Amino acid sequence: MKYSENSHDPTDERRASEQIQPEVVIGSYNVGSSEPYLPGSVESPRINWPVFLISAAGVLAVTLYAGIGKDSAAEQLTTVTGWIATNLGWFYILTSTIVVGFVLWVAFSKAGTIRLGPDHSRPQFRLFSWAAMLFAAGIGVDLMFFSVAEPVTQYLAPPELTPESQAAAEQAVVWALFHYGVTGWAMYALMGMAFGYYAYRLNMPLAIRSALSPIFGKRIHGPIGDTVDIAAVLGTVFGITASLGIGVVQLNYGLSLMFGIEQSLAAQIALVAIAVVVATISAVSGVDRGIKLLSELNVVLALGLLVWVVATGKTAFLFDAFVMNIGDYVSSFPGMTMETFAFVEDQAAVKEWMSGWTLFFWAWWVAWAPFVGLFLARISRGRSLRQFVVGVLTIPFFFILAWMSFFGNSALDRIINGGDFAFGETTAAAPEQGFYDLLSTYPGATFLIGLATLVGLLLYITSADSGALVLSNFTSKITDSRQDGGKYSRMLWSVLVGVLTIVLLQMDGVTTVQSATVVMGLPFAVVMYGVMLGLVRSFRLENYHTNARAISFHGAISGRTGSGSQNVGWRHRLSRASTWPHSKRAQEYLDAVAQPALEQVTRELENKGLKAVLISSAVSGLPVSQLDLTVDMDQEQDFRYQVYPMEHPVPSFTRNTSDGEVYYRLEVFDRTGSLGYDVFGYTQDQLINNVLDLYERHLEFLHIQRDLPGTSDITDGSEPAREWSEDA
Numbered sequence: 001m002k003y004s005e006n007s008h009d010p011t012d013e014r015r016a017s018e019q020i021q022p023e024v025v026i027g028s029y030n031v032g033s034s035e036p037y038l039p040g041s042v043e044s045p046r047i048n049w050p051v052f053l054i055s056a057a058g059v060l061a062v063t064l065y066a067g068i069g070k071d072s073a074a075e076q077l078t079t080v081t082g083w084i085a086t087n088l089g090w091f092y093i094l095t096s097t098i099v100v101g102f103v104l105w106v107a108f109s110k111a112g113t114i115r116l117g118p119d120h121s122r123p124q125f126r127l128f129s130w131a132a133m134l135f136a137a138g139i140g141v142d143l144m145f146f147s148v149a150e151p152v153t154q155y156l157a158p159p160e161l162t163p164e165s166q167a168a169a170e171q172a173v174v175w176a177l178f179h180y181g182v183t184g185w186a187m188y189a190l191m192g193m194a195f196g197y198y199a200y201r202l203n204m205p206l207a208i209r210s211a212l213s214p215i216f217g218k219r220i221h222g223p224i225g226d227t228v229d230i231a232a233v234l235g236t237v238f239g240i241t242a243s244l245g246i247g248v249v250q251l252n253y254g255l256s257l258m259f260g261i262e263q264s265l266a267a268q269i270a271l272v273a274i275a276v277v278v279a280t281i282s283a284v285s286g287v288d289r290g291i292k293l294l295s296e297l298n299v300v301l302a303l304g305l306l307v308w309v310v311a312t313g314k315t316a317f318l319f320d321a322f323v324m325n326i327g328d329y330v331s332s333f334p335g336m337t338m339e340t341f342a343f344v345e346d347q348a349a350v351k352e353w354m355s356g357w358t359l360f361f362w363a364w365w366v367a368w369a370p371f372v373g374l375f376l377a378r379i380s381r382g383r384s385l386r387q388f389v390v391g392v393l394t395i396p397f398f399f400i401l402a403w404m405s406f407f408g409n410s411a412l413d414r415i416i417n418g419g420d421f422a423f424g425e426t427t428a429a430a431p432e433q434g435f436y437d438l439l440s441t442y443p444g445a446t447f448l449i450g451l452a453t454l455v456g457l458l459l460y461i462t463s464a465d466s467g468a469l470v471l472s473n474f475t476s477k478i479t480d481s482r483q484d485g486g487k488y489s490r491m492l493w494s495v496l497v498g499v500l501t502i503v504l505l506q507m508d509g510v511t512t513v514q515s516a517t518v519v520m521g522l523p524f525a526v527v528m529y530g531v532m533l534g535l536v537r538s539f540r541l542e543n544y545h546t547n548a549r550a551i552s553f554h555g556a557i558s559g560r561t562g563s564g565s566q567n568v569g570w571r572h573r574l575s576r577a578s579t580w581p582h583s584k585r586a587q588e589y590l591d592a593v594a595q596p597a598l599e600q601v602t603r604e605l606e607n608k609g610l611k612a613v614l615i616s617s618a619v620s621g622l623p624v625s626q627l628d629l630t631v632d633m634d635q636e637q638d639f640r641y642q643v644y645p646m647e648h649p650v651p652s653f654t655r656n657t658s659d660g661e662v663y664y665r666l667e668v669f670d671r672t673g674s675l676g677y678d679v680f681g682y683t684q685d686q687l688i689n690n691v692l693d694l695y696e697r698h699l700e701f702l703h704i705q706r707d708l709p710g711t712s713d714i715t716d717g718s719e720p721a722r723e724w725s726e727d728a
Contacts, residue, residue, distance in 0.1 A: 045476045045485055050226045052475040055233040059496050067503045074507045081515040084522065085355035090340055092362045095525050097337045100186040102532050103389050106193065111539040112386030116196035118673025121382040133379045134395045136299050137372060141247035141459040143403060144452065148438050149431030150176040151408030152415065156428050159353045160344050169416060173408040174328045178336050179357065180400050181329065182393055184365035189392040191373025193385055194531050197538065200381045201672065205478065208232050208370055212530050214537040231523040232370045233474050237497060238520035239367025240467035244501045245513035247460040248272055250432040254453035257436055265506050272498045275464035279494035282465045301455050305448065310406050312443050314413060321409040326401065360514045363521030366528065371470050411438050468494035544705040545672065576681030580650050580663035583623040589666065589680055590625060594643050597684040598629050601691050605631055622647060624664050639698045641691050642669040643679060670694065
């Protein structure tokens, strides 16, 4: 899975609040205290010392304790994991179910129409490109590990069915699909929508604490926000450690088959060291784009591996089983998602099974949710929440469904119909061997094993590098989402994660890192409830905005038909509607009509005791400036009225009457983006009435949301967020 930066939407770049360089400021109010996009140099990332020190100290303490008192630490970890499975297993199960229900509610409710960005924004990437990146996010070295190990283990030792029975065989792959399916991706979708919504729509920092601002307000910049970030860091550290631990054990076996390298702790330490070195080189030289290309190459290689197994194996059987798995998963999902095995007689055995499988996977998904959610948000700007949720829940899972079914059923067929019970026993006892042992039975086995090892190694390195980058971001104060944490911070986190992985592996291999993940994922599972509550409140405010806009919709375009237009003849209106102004004419209108009109409004608002400011500023890349009027509403959402130029090609049916190839619409923007109409040609009275219509609409919004707890300005006190792009 890869955390990555990608190109931005040029339409969003021209938003009315993205690139301002003030030239004229009218009014006495200091907008610097509330305006998120004031001029000035972008602040460099700074380490968030409380989060950094406490998180690093926590990881270091666990590492030292596990390294010095290996036996005692292993015993304590087993005890804590058992206690969680016995007493809090229901919490993990309930939380995962609630998250699935929540993201589906968002997708199919009115909130689904909200965009991860301003109202006028559109997706940065075409559907195919976006789907390909979601697809890449679903591939990890752990998928190779569990695609054979879990179906075989669930067949030989299911939680409640008779081992090695037909029922166990039919359910084995379904359990693997359940643990890698919609539930986990719903957790990713939750964190992705939170990152994207608060950063790209509300211009808040690209940080987890932003999602809790509707609940805690300014307090997110104090101990509460630090606690949330620490929980996210610790969960992410152990989630990455689990992935690296599983990957290094499997790669060690693959290298032993290819080159005779002994399966030992020394070899595993060497593999971890390689990952640390690559992550360090990346921090110093910035090779993220190269690793991104390698990640995309891995998708192609993995698909090739899958096609070869299906084509050279029992193709008809595999597709029969594939179709059956889909049906069984869909029909079983509602019951499985709330399954706690409360009435199974052997509770000790089933709790052990739960902690090793379902609870581990849910904790693992929780731990990775901030990591992958951040990547998903960055590639999804401009998409609606409905598009985002449906895409995240389905596109990656389609690949996982095929991968798990084809490899898992191939392994089961080898045991059931091929009579290779030794293969099954070996896979259950040493799961890292199952995937490679299965490949060894296919034509071109040596090549396949080499290809699988290469894919796994690249995925392994990418996870380590991306993990260091994300951990550095989580422990830094970043106001520009184009930026990442400092190099030394990334280097330190790559070393800490590497050392922790080695220490946990030398205790009891994969079992230990699984247990540690179950324990450390618990705090962030609690944070997810806060994220959901914050989003609910934000969506309610969005709904009130929509209602207020509907109440005064006709007034919002008063310059066309309403007050202030009585003395304007129909010929003037037709002339305005048929005009396609070039840059000089648009600028002349702003200077001669729009700015004087907004100056009058600004002064009158100040005379009424309100804090108002009007900014006239240049727009990067355009020859026409913008006007930005802001009225401070204290603890409530500020009122904003921007007249912003949007460049468009002149329509073909007007070519002969235009002054050039492009023209400029002077569109009105509020806090959430363009309102979709052009005010070029309005008289001063019409423009003033339009401002007042929207001002009254804003007051109506403040009125109808008055009974909500807290204030309407959930961004109050937030540090400014900035635009990001691949070229930054």
